[in-house]
Amino acid sequence: MxxxxxxxxxxxxxxxxxxxxxxxxxxxxxxxxxxxxxxxxxxxxxxxxxDALTPLESSMAPVLHKHNIEVIRHLITLRRIGGRILESIYIARGPNGTAMDTTFQQICATSDQIRRDLELWEQQLEAMGLKPSREYSEMKIEYCLLQLLLHRPSPTFMVPSRQMASYCSKAASTAISHWSKIEGEYGISAICRCFRQLHDIILVGLAALYCDW
Structure with missing residues (x-):
């Protein structure tokens, strides 16, 4: 025992x-x-x-394998800029059409700062070395959509200036170019699989029609 x-x-x-x-x-x-x-x-x-990728996963997701989560972090930054656009340009207004606690000059200053932040974001995207890739095209499209959101006719800027129309024209043209590239390589379902994407396509088409017709 x-x-x-x-x-x-x-x-x-x-x-x-x-x-x-x-x-x-x-x-x-x-x-x-x-x-x-x-x-x-x-x-x-x-x-x-x-979260290390296997060789098979690395071959299927080369951008993730090379850049890790930098891509999604950069996209989160873009989403935050989009939130600022909605909170400033599309801010709630009173019955007379004016913002409750924000002057028009303040909104213009905020709009200019957002425009600079968007341009900086695009420069950083180009420096990441993503292209040519589907991820690069999709992020470029999201950037163009925010350019349209910032510069199209809105409750604040009901009649856009010539410069704003130029921004919209360039954004629409760039988005259409990248959509065409993705569709040619991955099919129509890659660019229009839900109502949100359909809305974006219609928005871009109307902007191009308005600015370039």
Missing amino acids: TSGSSAGTSCRPPLKQDSTVTTKTGASHLKNWRSGIGRGGVHTTWSATF
């Missing part, structure tokens, strides 16, 4: 030792994770340990 008990004990280290090893290992992982945060490298640490 004693011999069996001793044999069982020798095959398994004491519970206290297991706990100590686990604690040290956990502390080591936590230290590495915090170190990644300090260097601004959370996504790199995460990718290396939890």
Whole structure:
């Protein structure tokens, strides 16, 4: 009985030792994770340990394999700019058509800043080295849609200036070009699979008709 008990004990280290090893290992992982945060490298640490692509996945998603989550982070920045457009240019108005707490000069200043932010966003997109790829074309289309949202006739700018019409014309032309490229390579379902995309296509078509006819 004693011999069996001793044999069982020798095959398994004491519970206290297991706990100590686990604690040290956990502390080591936590230290590495915090170190990644300090260097601004959370996504790199995460990718290396939890989300590494297999060779097959890498061949199917070359952009993700090369750029990791930088693409989605850049798209999130664009979505935030879109929110600012809606909150400023399309702000709620009173019965007389004026904004409640914002002057027209303030809205114009905000619009100019958003325009500069959009231009900076596009420069950063070009510097990412995504093209030629479907992801690049899709992000370029989203950028063009926000250019239209910013410069088309709106409750604030009911009659767009010649410069605003020029922005709309260029955005519509660029979006149509990228849609045509995606459709030619992936089919119509890649650009018009839901009502939201259909709305975008109609919006761009009307803008092109308005500006260039």
